[in-house]
Amino acid sequence: MSEGKGRSWLRVKGSKNESRVSFVELFFDLVFVFSVSQLSHGLTEHFSPSGVIETTLLIFAVWWVWIFTAWVTNWLDPDRMPVRVMLFVLMLAGLVLSASIPEAFAEKGLLFACAYVFMQVGRSLFTIYAMKDDAPNRRNFQRIASWVAFSGLFWIAGGFAEGEMRFCFWLFALLIEYIGPAAGFRVPGLGYSTAADWNVSGAHLAERCALFVIICLGEAVLEAGETFAELPLTPLVVVVFITVFIGTVALWWIYFQFGHEHAAHRIEHDDTPGRLGRQAFTYAHIPILAGIIVNVVGNKFAFLHAEETAHMSTSAAIVGGPALFLLGNLWFKGSTTGRLPLSHMAGLVALLLLLVVAPAVEVCQLCMLATLVLVAVAVWEYASLTKVAHPVRPSSHH
Template sequence: MAGTSKRNWLRAKGSPSESRVSFLELFFDLVFVFSISQLSHALAAHYTPLGALEAGLMTFAVWWVWIFTTWVTNWLDPDKMAVRGMLVVLMLLGLVLSASIPEAFGDKGLLFAGSYVLMQVGRSLFACYAVKSDALKYRNFVRISSWLIFSGVFWIAGGVLEHEARLIAWLIGLAIEYAAPASGFAVPGLGKSTAADWDVSGAHMAERCALFVIICLGEAVLVSGRTFSEMPFSPLTAVVFGTGFAGTVAMWWLYFRFGHERAAHRIEHDETPGSLARLAFTYAHIPILAGIIVHAVAVEFMFSHPHETGNLGVMASVLGGSGLFLAGNLWFKGATSGRMPLSHLAGLVLLILLAFIAPFIEVYLAGILAMLVLIIVAAWEYKSLAGQTVGHTVH
């Protein structure tokens, strides 16, 4: 019994600390401010189909290591010294991971892959040890560790390989990891997890993901402000700056005014919060994250190529950032409310229609139109939901 009590690192059920986000978790998130910055710069610097694929892969990897850590700290108490130590080590590895992003497909491939695998496997094995007294959680983390070790082989192999072989190996490793939760982390001889096994704190999960969205939006604001400060002032740069800022504010409004609030309420009262957390937070937030990163890149292009026309790649970023963000919110809000918001569907249709005229208009005008679509969707949603209680699910 004494050994068990010494390793009681779980959050106390029913206590205020169960759903509270600790200061150390917020400190841990600072590493990912750097990650998001590196990802947006990498995409802007290598804006080709291959560069977009590579940036997308790294975005998926960064999100996956963060969300897996969030799941673990949903159960483990960051106020315990051993858990604090784990998070500090993960911060150091995350800093190495982030620093290697610009050259992940160059000379620092093994550094990127090694730090990623150490974070994923190391954290999961630590969780196995930490929850050993809880047979159900222990089996779950053994299954998770098995999947991460298997995928880690492809990550390390990719770090050693070069060019297309590295990309293929990492795509296989990423596919394995993303398929794992959907399969219940099934392992021969160990069975698989069910939604009922994941007794998460919904309030903690919702707040952690909301804070990550804030990080991403903050990076978009920083990109806009930094670029604006480095350019000579003109009416056009002022317009682009205002457009980028207004678009970011609209994204904040769309996510936080109704989406996050309703999602937090729903998951706290759901009979199987683990299943909802997997769908709404683990998966549905990926296009939200990607949309904000692409939006930040689009703002850079609006500053550097405001009058350009006919560049389909640049136009794809200008319209695609808003489109990805709306699609992610559509998925997120549909999963947590039971109905797809009509306003978001209409917004996606408007962006598709804009794509037909995008080749014939200047980049900054396309940015203004994309921003106006976000504002229209936000106003429509506000008008349709204003005055309703949080518990309602009508969109």
């Protein structure tokens, strides 16, 4: 074999399978169904300022470990046995990570930290070895391994600490990791990475993130169905169920009808796909993920407190989920199209106005209004972009 052993684990550039998402990648993603479920359940049970802050940190951590793996499988071929085994090992660690989420700030903090550091550092070290014949990318992952190993010290320290100290250690660790890409993972003696170094398959990265959004929306559907099944069958419960379902469909429509397709095309033809990928997918998808999780919490509140007056915490969940989702899509679509969708900005304003009227309406009514805003945004964007794609021709008859 003329190529080195390490290179045989890489995706073949220019091949028909370069951008294909493999079945083992989809299998790996199933672990994060559990993660999203744990995060939404935990936030529902502890929807307080401290609970929101802690869950936000965990969302950032879960997303970061997933998106780093998505970037790695952009270069490594998951159909190669060593890479496949690596993903299976990460799945096992991911299950441990997910299982420890509810008590990450209690008794299972060290377990969460160890699983997280193992995934981040272990995957980076494996990639360094797999790329031993690809010097530029190998050096990139040497830099990444240095950064995640350094941040790992603070993750582990936080696992041993308690209370506010744990949160501070973990927040500092996350800041290190999130600053890393923007700083080019600069390491003394190894230099730093540039956007041109990250020659990725845009179509693959776009599809990976789209599939992750599907996982999150799937969790929203499952939660709605499970809650509907547990409650007595009344006209009000049926109305809330239909409203929640329509709202979830609207979220899907807003992301997939134009956003995903345009983003995949743009990144695939961009001169520096790494730069665009970092902006549109690595960072912009965080509020999209958070929005879906908070929306699941809001849907739960709509079922359980349908006839109650919408208090501040309930209103924050019901309105905050769609608002975060629109904000993320605004960022995502703005970075891939060069313009901010007016429909999304109007939707954000409308959702903010709902917070003003929330104390005067019932929870189920607020849920309906928030869903109406999402549907209006989806219809507005569809009508405007469809009109652009198919301009109306002037009639020959007067």
